[in-house]
Amino acid sequence: MTLRHMRIFLSVYQNGGITKAAEQLHIAQPSVSLAVKELEAYYGTRLFDRMGRRIYPTENGKRLYEYALRISELFDEAQAGIKNWDAIGSIRVGTSITIGTMLLPELIKKFKTHYPALSVKAVIGNSDGIEHRILSNTIDLALIENHPSHEDILFEPFAQDSLCAVCSPANPLAKKAGVSPADLAVCPFLTREKGSAVREITDAYFALHGLSISPVWESASTHAIINAAAQDIGISVLPQMLAEEYIKNGSLTKLPLEPPINRNLNIIYHKSKFLTPAMRDFCRLCREITP
Numbered sequence: 001m002t003l004r005h006m007r008i009f010l011s012v013y014q015n016g017g018i019t020k021a022a023e024q025l026h027i028a029q030p031s032v033s034l035a036v037k038e039l040e041a042y043y044g045t046r047l048f049d050r051m052g053r054r055i056y057p058t059e060n061g062k063r064l065y066e067y068a069l070r071i072s073e074l075f076d077e078a079q080a081g082i083k084n085w086d087a088i089g090s091i092r093v094g095t096s097i098t099i100g101t102m103l104l105p106e107l108i109k110k111f112k113t114h115y116p117a118l119s120v121k122a123v124i125g126n127s128d129g130i131e132h133r134i135l136s137n138t139i140d141l142a143l144i145e146n147h148p149s150h151e152d153i154l155f156e157p158f159a160q161d162s163l164c165a166v167c168s169p170a171n172p173l174a175k176k177a178g179v180s181p182a183d184l185a186v187c188p189f190l191t192r193e194k195g196s197a198v199r200e201i202t203d204a205y206f207a208l209h210g211l212s213i214s215p216v217w218e219s220a221s222t223h224a225i226i227n228a229a230a231q232d233i234g235i236s237v238l239p240q241m242l243a244e245e246y247i248k249n250g251s252l253t254k255l256p257l258e259p260p261i262n263r264n265l266n267i268i269y270h271k272s273k274f275l276t277p278a279m280r281d282f283c284r285l286c287r288e289i290t291p
Contacts, residue, residue: 008035090119094142100124128195141269145197157264158286165255168232174253188234190217
């Protein structure tokens, strides 16, 4: 039995006849009569008594009317809710700590001007943890600072960033115009925890030059590293967008890396994920952001 049968039954019931129901529904009278007969055959009971030109609902017809009305209303409610879900539902976004600190607030603010009723749920953590959330479908998409490591995760670059070495203005290296991996490898080194994008990129940078580091300070907090560097506890390599404020106010000195570290910032999502129009608009806004 279909929703069409229920709609026809409701119209016949409410209009008290086949003719008016056919006019209301803009279908032929025989089609209306057939739908009623099919309903009666399906339920094995008469739904209307036909007396002259009028029809009257039977007791079973009255009972079915209550159910049919609820079914029709629920369907209409579902149609409205599902079709508008992209505008009134939610989007779950994950980001690395750097992107979550520097870019996400502005992104969400702009996104909400287009989707004021849509809830944006944000999760900020290291890139490794964010990838796990993509794979477990606890977030819809994410913004990270490296390429995803899992083959089931797709990525799209949306911006570029560079890393720079930073130290206290009191550090002897602060007078240099640039530093090499060999210069940094012999210094007390401050770095992010394993699993973070910055740590992975830094380790790979040193390994590429046949070097390794033994950090004197590991932290999940970039601000803790910045404060430690400002106190001349050691030297660090950080995203320039995060360090820029402290370089400008004199707390840190920027040491250009030779060779430099440039990277793409990426939008990631599971290869099987359906991206709603709102999610695609969020991705578009990401590409319009300049770090």
